[in-house]
Amino acid sequence: MRNIRKPGRRVMGMLAAGVLSTGLLTAAAGGTAQAATTCSGGVNIYGVLDDGRLTFSSINPATGDLAKVLVGPDLGFEPKAMATLNFNTVLVTSTSGALYRVDIRTNNTSLALLNAPVKIADSGWTHDKLTYDGHGHLYGTTSAGLLLRYNVTEDKPAGSQHIGVRTEIDTGFVLKTLTATGDDRLSATTEDGRLLDYTVAGAGSWKSNVLKSAGWSGFNQLVSPGGGLYYGRLSTGAMYWYKDANPTDGSGSDITYHLDDPVNTSGWTQKLLSAQPGTYTCTTSTSTVDRDNITQVKAAGRQMMNDKDAAWANSTQWACLETLWDHESNWRWNATNPSSGAYGIPQALPATKMDVAGDDWKDNPLTQIKWGLSYIDGRYGSPCNAWNFWQANNWY
Structure with missing residues (x-):
């Protein structure tokens, strides 16, 4: 939760012990509020060698240093694609189209299978690539270029x-x-070297951004533990790492390259690699916001909107949200409708609804924004859907 500064009082955010600070970002929308991004977690990567043996690698996300490599037993079948569900579970397809669940036990010194791989499906899983987003969706592509979600x-x-x-x-x-x-x-990367970013909403509903137009053709494996970290493996066995300062902005201009400090210059010989999803996370919080400074409040609101849903992190959705709450409250934390009693920036009715977002809902604009974004998400799906409804009904 962001700190709030009332007039005459400044409260500075503290970094939790053991987390990595990745610097300061300037909030968008013309505001001057600073947003401190703190990242924490680790990087776990499973792999399969050419001889069928399972591997586990751990990487320090702050330095890119390889912390651990373990080699386990043979899977017992010829793998084609894999996706890590969690620390102890990996899904692997076979070249014959079967789907297996691989249950893993690992510690500081060993990597073992809890049991023989469990065959989930006998056939039909002919995907050439698999990946799991950590939020209940498994993605796969076919050689013909069909993207599937389960x-x-x-x-x-x-x-x-x-x-x-x-x-x-x-x-x-x-x-x-x-x-x-x-x-x-x-x-994803393409044969011609583009680095692409996709946000998927459903069948036929997705958008893409070209993060880099060239330079990424050498990687035959790309994995991410989240938080804007990418790890790319070359055919030579070298592993390089990259950090996208804002992975939801659809731009690759803020990707940091570590070409002179790779994870390894050789040794990554696995035929398949898959990172455990969501093990590295970054949180952006506004260090100081004057609750009576509408410019600062809006800047924090846009950052919170971007963080709420990657599909909202664009100027179109922001224009809808800004205009919606301009009409409702002019982004004033103490705005009150004298007739209905609707209160705060999102004009909650009754106002006490916002207590689920924080005990300080009465005078903290950030708590109000947090509640308002959740309300919009649950009822309308996006700020623009909410604004469209408002225009038709004069309420939302």
Whole structure:
């Protein structure tokens, strides 16, 4: 939660012990509020060697240093694609189209299988790539470029009852690499060297951004633990790492390259690699906001909107949200409708609804914004849907 500064009092945000600070970002929308981004977590990468043995690698996300490598037993079948569900569970397809759940036990010194790989499906899983977003969605592509999405409802799926709702997103996804970077968010590289970013909403509903137009053709594996971190493996076995300061802005201009400090210059010989999703996270919080400074409040609001949903992190959705709350409250934390009693920036009715977002809902604009964004998400799906409804009904 961001700190709030009331007139005459300045409260500075403190970094929690053990987290990595990745610097300061300037909030958009013309505001001057600063946003401190703090990142924490680790990087776990599973792999399969040419001889079928499972591997586990741990990387320090702050330095890019390889912390651990463990080699385990042979899977017992020829793998084709893999996706890590969690620290102890990996999904792997075979060249014959079967889907297996691999249950893993690992510690500081060993990597073992808890049991023989569990066959979830006998056939049909002919995807050339798989990745899991850490939020219940498994993505796969076919050699023809069809992108598919499945719902995963269990940490240890046992069959189609736990991996189902097959959704065909669209065609045209002929990609060299594919990795999940967040909730329904994917990154990929192409044979001609582009680095792409995708946000997926459903069948036929997705958008893409070209983060880099060239220079990424050498990677035959790309994985991400989240938080804007990318790890790219070359055919030579070298592993390089990159950090996107704002992975939701659809721009690659803020990607930091560590070409002179790779994870390794050789040794990454796995035929398949898959990072555990969501193990590295970054949180952006406004260090100081004057609750009576509408410019600062709006700047914080835009950052919070971007963080709420990657699909909202664009100027179109921001224009809708800004205009909506301009009409409702002019972004004033103490705005009160004398007739209905609706209160605060989002004009909650009754006002006490906002207590679910924080005990300081009466005088903290950031708590009010947090509640308002959740309300919009749950009722309308996006700020623009909410604004469209408002224009038709004069309320939302």
